[in-house]
Amino acid sequence: MTAVPPEPLPDSRNIPALLSALRGQGRSCTVVVAGAPGGSIHVRDGLVVAMETPGAPSVEGLLLRSGRISEETWSSVRAADTTHEHLAAELVHRGFVGAGELEVVSLSALFDAAFALSLATPDSWEVTDPVPTLYRNAGVTPERILGEVSRRIDLLAGEPGSVAALARTRMETASTADLPGTVGALPARHRDVLALADGRKTARDIAFALGRGLFAVMVDLRHLLDRGLVRPRTPSAHTRPSTAARGAPTATTPTAPDPVSLPRRRPGRASSPTHRPQD
Template sequence: MTAGTEEPLADSRNVPALLAALRNRRRSCSVVVTGTPGGSIHVRDGLVVAMETPGAPGIEGLLLRSGRIGEQAWSAVRASDTTHEHLAAELVDRGLVGAGELEVISLGALFDAAFALSLAVPDSWEVTAPVPVLYRNAGVTPERLLGEVSRRINSLATEPGSVAALARTRMRPVPTAHLPEPADRLPARHRAVLAAADGRRTARDIAFALGRGLFAVMIDLRHLLDLGLVRPHTPSPNGRPSTAARVAPSAVTPSAPDSASLPRRLPGRNSAPAHRPHD
């Protein structure tokens, strides 16, 4: 019997129910979620301490892309801890980032990943042994995690499905001649997002390029949309997925149907029939 099917985990209808069961059992493990975007949920003594997903930047991306830590310093930290079990302590001990700041970044990355995972239904999940992961926080309960995801979705939603649609839509700037107001009056973070919205990048791409959280970028994109400064880019007929580079433009200085739950699954080990994304 594998970890993904042992009782009472086999009765978990979705990942939130699974996390609640892990909380009750004070388990330490990783939950591997497959699908788009998919990712990993890291649990210690029943509390969620970190999530990793291609759908949102993690701690490493936030530190490096924003320029908070240089590539050389980061490589030195990783080389000093080949097991990657003490990366957070190394970052603090070397004075590269303060303990309090790293805790804020760690929690922010955790909530952002949970938000990204909530925007689509996974193909499957499986509970595995715990693996080392970069984090610096005491862990959060599944209830707190879901509450934060719900708050973020509600703050962005304009109609059913609008949050997931905004996350996957490529944005482009409105031609200068048609701008309702000068873009140079915008705050620096809005100008950075506007410069990165080149018609090829989704909110996810912009977040990776600028080293900012997905939710924060989507809030700024919603504001730019309301101001009439950006508009959705019409996709090409072949419908190819976004391949925009995850790098900030040189001119920029870094500075589904909606769901309030984490990815859902059907009972069983880890496979589920195809679903239409939540709205």
């Protein structure tokens, strides 16, 4: 039986338009996005089931850094599924994480990655064959993703600076944080963020270190900024680059763009030409 080639995609002006086109065609594929931060968008039957980007913790990072599962557990699950197509089912089947909890983590990572990707304009994108990835959800429409990203940006908008600037700014503890009783009165999650505001870490770095979503950490940073407990670090010639952990310290998911390289097109693969955003 001769395979029917996928319906050609229209010349999409941006990622949301591309996802809408894929939704209309019911396509299953992976969209590889080039740029900073760049990443991968996984589509199944026209719905987005996962997004991965170096700009936000993945499902793997959230599970490991938060302590929901151990590194030994993750390694054993990966060894049992060398194709990495059934990682979620294996985690649930072995009782390492509940089905409902994994679905929540999966959706949280998806929306967080979409938020991170929205903070920068992509250089280009390419539609490739489906790439296996860790997810457990029924899929999300492009319209729902766009609405959630817009809501998050609206919640964070305000001084000082734009949401994108807040995401890339290195934060340090302000002198007011040393006042007696100030830190003790904060919720535990705010204290955790404050403890990592050392002048070298961005919101992304703190999110990876804590195993929390980028958006959630940025909300806490906004609160600490408004209370005068943290402040942007003024760049200097002697500022060292961030050394915060970028994800799980050992095992990595092959489809994640950080630290593994993005998927490359191989001869014979069905894929569309690389697209660049239009003005």
